[in-house]
Amino acid sequence: MNMSTWIKVALGIVLCLTQCHGKKDYSGDQVLTIYPASEEQVKFVQRLPEADFWSPKYAEEVNIEKPVDVLIPRHVLGNVKESLGEEDISYKVMIEDVQAAMDNQVKGRMSRAGHELVHDYNVYHPVEEIEQWMADISAEYPSLVTYEQLGVSTEGRNMHMMTISTNPDNPAILIDCTFHAREWISPAFCQCFTRNLLEGYGTDPLFTKQLNSLTYYIIPLINPDGYKYSWDEERLWRKTRSKYEGDECYGTDANRNCDANYGGEGSSGDSCSITYRGPYVESEPEVKAFADFTRAHLSKIMAYVSVHSYSQLVVLPRSYTGVPTPTLDVLMKYAKQAADEIYRVHGTVYTYGQGSSSLYFVSGGSKDFAYDIGVPWTCTLELRDTGEYGFLLPEDQIEPVCVETTAALRSFSDAAIELWLNRD
Numbered sequence: 001m002n003m004s005t006w007i008k009v010a011l012g013i014v015l016c017l018t019q020c021h022g023k024k025d026y027s028g029d030q031v032l033t034i035y036p037a038s039e040e041q042v043k044f045v046q047r048l049p050e051a052d053f054w055s056p057k058y059a060e061e062v063n064i065e066k067p068v069d070v071l072i073p074r075h076v077l078g079n080v081k082e083s084l085g086e087e088d089i090s091y092k093v094m095i096e097d098v099q100a101a102m103d104n105q106v107k108g109r110m111s112r113a114g115h116e117l118v119h120d121y122n123v124y125h126p127v128e129e130i131e132q133w134m135a136d137i138s139a140e141y142p143s144l145v146t147y148e149q150l151g152v153s154t155e156g157r158n159m160h161m162m163t164i165s166t167n168p169d170n171p172a173i174l175i176d177c178t179f180h181a182r183e184w185i186s187p188a189f190c191q192c193f194t195r196n197l198l199e200g201y202g203t204d205p206l207f208t209k210q211l212n213s214l215t216y217y218i219i220p221l222i223n224p225d226g227y228k229y230s231w232d233e234e235r236l237w238r239k240t241r242s243k244y245e246g247d248e249c250y251g252t253d254a255n256r257n258c259d260a261n262y263g264g265e266g267s268s269g270d271s272c273s274i275t276y277r278g279p280y281v282e283s284e285p286e287v288k289a290f291a292d293f294t295r296a297h298l299s300k301i302m303a304y305v306s307v308h309s310y311s312q313l314v315v316l317p318r319s320y321t322g323v324p325t326p327t328l329d330v331l332m333k334y335a336k337q338a339a340d341e342i343y344r345v346h347g348t349v350y351t352y353g354q355g356s357s358s359l360y361f362v363s364g365g366s367k368d369f370a371y372d373i374g375v376p377w378t379c380t381l382e383l384r385d386t387g388e389y390g391f392l393l394p395e396d397q398i399e400p401v402c403v404e405t406t407a408a409l410r411s412f413s414d415a416a417i418e419l420w421l422n423r424d
């Protein structure tokens, strides 16, 4: 090797150290929607190699009633399609090229880079920008917002919460976003809802009335480590970023780590599973901080909404048992009201029901934890869509999602106030 070749190699290594740090490339990967039509076909789909199940979330929940959205990596794609054909299992391609869909999700953001003087609510933001936005908007409305640290994540990030209130004696609604890192529409919604609420106070009669009667606790980034990882390393990362002695893989599913039938059906003991429940209940500092806060403010919290995606669902407690929840009638009433409000905005159809029957079994979930300790109205909201873009919802859908979901939150707020006035 001569001197100039050595220099080129050395430069290549330096360049690689700064640029090719292993951000996962999904070029050529596809998401398929598969329609298994018999128990045999279900079993076949459950065993697909290297499959990342998007909906349902894991192989065991695949059944003949619902289509299955699943990401298949490029190096096994040909074989998988061939074998589906051989087994006579029908499918369609939902996402042609996963990396292209990911690039499309930040297209507007990239084209506007450097021009942003104000926070742009129509693009997705990384963790640092959301943190800055929280500090900024709290400073902008000092008489309405208290900005405080809720806890510290595994990797040492401060988890912040905004309390938006006109009277400390008011009952409260607790809203969190980003339990699952790859569901980017969730924190985008938390941001635009906060803006709507703050701008609406004093100008919009309904928001003004609601904020005069109700305190809003809003946690936009409950899983900041996982969210950061989904931006920098692996776009489809879902879990936290903890790792425990004896465990092979990183990350706990925060929504399996709560104190609600912890360890039961719909959670995994395998650290490499996307539904890993962690080594013990509330092992995740993020979950512990959320749970401690909820317990400490239980007398005031009338409603709790955890914002996820995707499937367009209002999921009611409980997800860990098929036994109907004692207050299911009331919950169904409020869920229907919210779904109706969403439908009125753009005609987007949401379905609703008890989690174990409308979706799948989940143990250790946050909405069941909140319900079990006494919050009367709790749900998980699964935002758009129902299987066109899945987790890779384009930027131009942020605004319509924001408007329709704000309508649902207004409905939840009314329910919270009603529950407070009618409490024993």
Ligand SMILES: [Zn+2]
Residues within 6 Å of the ligand: 179, 180, 183, 308, 309
């Ligand atoms: Zn989720």
